[in-house]
Amino acid sequence: MKKGKIRRRDFLKITGFGAASLGTGLTASRLLGLTDRGEMIESPNEYGPFVVEKINGKSLPYRYDTQTLQRMSEKNNVFSRNLWEPVRIEAMDQTEDITWKNLIEGKGENPDQTRLDYAFMAASWHMYDVHSYSSYDWNTHRGMVREMGLDTLEPWNPADINMTWLDASRAVKHAARFYGASLAGIAKLNPLWLYSDHHSPIQTQRDRALPVHYGGERFERTKDSWYIPASMNRVIALAFEEDFYAIANSPGRLASAATGNGYSRMAFTAATLAEFIRGLGYRALPAGNGVGLSIPMAIDAGLGQLGRMGLLITPKYGPRVRLAKVITDMPLMPDKPIDFGVTEFCKSCMLCAKDCPSGSISEGPQTWKGRSISNNPGTLKWYVLPETCYDYNGFSCSNCKRVCPFTKPNNSWLHRLLRKIIQGRITPANKLMVTLDQAGGYGRHVPDRDFWKRTGDKTITGRESM
Ligand code: SF4
Ligand code: SF4
Known part of the structure; x- marks a missing residue:
């Protein structure tokens, strides 16, 4: 892996790091590294507590089939x-x-x-x-x-x-x-x-x-x-x-x-x-x-x-x-x-x-x-x-x-942590956090x-x- 490149499986590690930065009141946009498709950004002003992958070139965060997709009536x-x-x-x-x-x-x-x-x-x-x-x-x-x-x-x-x-x-x-x-x-x-x-x-x-x-x-x-x-x-x-x-x-x-x-x-x-x-x-x-x-x-x-x-x-x-x-x-x-x-x-x-x-x-x-x-x-x-x-x-x-x-609005450190953890990939920990959130009344x-x-x-x- 090239220096500065971050694979999607490294999301979780990055998000843990990001959570620490948020606690210091950081609000500016920050480049965390490069991925195969673009760059990983942290920007509380724009994205709240999430780390976001900005996608370069012609890639998109969804797939469509040009043979099937038509303009809708x-x-x-x-x-x-x-x-x-x-x-x-x-x-x-x-x-x-x-x-x-x-x-x-x-x-x-x-x-x-x-x-x-x-x-x-x-x-x-x-x-x-x-x-x-x-x-x-x-x-x-x-x-x-x-x-x-x-x-x-x-x-x-x-x-x-x-x-x-x-x-x-x-x-x-x-x-x-x-x-x-x-x-x-x-x-x-x-x-x-x-x-x-x-x-x-x-x-x-x-x-x-x-x-x-x-x-x-x-x-x-x-x-x-x-x-x-x-x-x-x-x-x-x-x-x-x-x-x-x-x-x-x-x-x-x-x-x-x-x-x-x-x-x-x-x-x-x-x-x-x-x-x-x-x-x-x-x-x-x-x-x-x-x-x-x-x-x-x-x-x-x-x-x-x-x-x-x-x-x-x-x-x-x-x-x-x-x-x-x-x-x-x-x-x-x-x-x-x-x-x-x-x-x-x-x-x-x-x-x-x-x-x-x-x-x-x-x-x-x-x-x-x-x-x-x-x-x-x-x-x-x-x-x-x-x-x-x-x-x-x-x-x-x-x-x-x-x-x-x-x-849910960003009204507690717990929710910020939840939002950090849930992104990128589903793990048993993610599901547990959702369950706890619901049990807490949300x-x-x-x-x-x-x-x-x-x-x-x-x-x-x-x-x-x-
Ligand atoms: S599956 Fe869960 S996270 Fe996705 S839209 Fe439905 S409630 Fe929201
Ligand atoms: S919960 Fe179901 S019925 Fe209600 S707005 Fe969403 S899709 Fe429609």
Whole structure:
């Protein structure tokens, strides 16, 4: 082995070393050594207590088969199917009623929830409900960028102020954090992650899906097609932390409040970041769940890895995040994808699969084939059944996030140690630590009354104190 090279089996030794460094309050990014695929980094600011392998070149922390993988139809995702597929529309009628009926009649999965919880949940979704469609617009129409004519000037060149494109990329990620993202990363856009069509939620258009063309020079939405030019080959992936204590209330309304709060912040931040990029003279297409698959884009941008539960697992917040993105032609420098041992850990953990009330999460090995038309085959992963997930109180359930060992905030040295030890490879010691963590109460449902006893000093805005 070359000097400075670290093999994956040496992860554990390194993590033990890293734990000691964290205890001294070290916060700067530190190169621990080189691996066969890249470099081992410790950076508490970026990755919390984890040691992370940054992957160089064309390697990725997942495998996909170019013969099988196709761009997915947006019409086939479960949210779209709930609008056009008769069997899904019928199933929607059977799902739990989240409205005043449950509140007044004391029914539903969580009959003890009060108006305080319902009002809190409903308000959390407000900015998303009211503004998301206008936020995710493709061009600037009004506001200061348009009034100042910044979008009509020549594209900004960082060299004009003695900045490099690496500096400019850092500035764009800084802006994303300033506007509200918890995490931001940049990837070269893989067109396979774009939806092949756009399915409209508008009632009169639900039987249609407009083809989405990628390539050429056209950047336009017409009534028949969407056109995204090949020059828009960068994506800025954004993650928004969800409140730990509200997620712990899953499957209650407070977990939905955490989700809705994430959706509302997604719309605000993606729209604002897009406007910033347009003000620099580049194209920007902001999106929440639409336009393409946010999770693989976020993985490519180095925000995390895919877990058994089918969600992105980030080093800092685990799966407790919502995702958005901005696709652009601004020639930003891509970040490197990361591996911090999630796949290996999920092979043994299975807590989410065992605690899923609808049996939607696979307890088997990773596969190449999906189990539903809402799965897109061709990637080696655990395919989740979105229909059964949605039909089980899909509006509020986050049980899988609640129990996942990666979800827990860094609030004790013990958990820091656990996070250090679990990465890289599964050993009996890892399983024991998870068991001890669960026995200590972590992952249990937090009742509404307990949530409201809190002061809010450890909400997402106070996260550094957690
Ligand atoms: S949200 Fe709930 S029902 Fe859906 S996969 Fe997670 S635990 Fe299962
Ligand atoms: S609960 Fe366990 S198996 Fe499920 S995603 Fe989290 S770490 Fe992986």
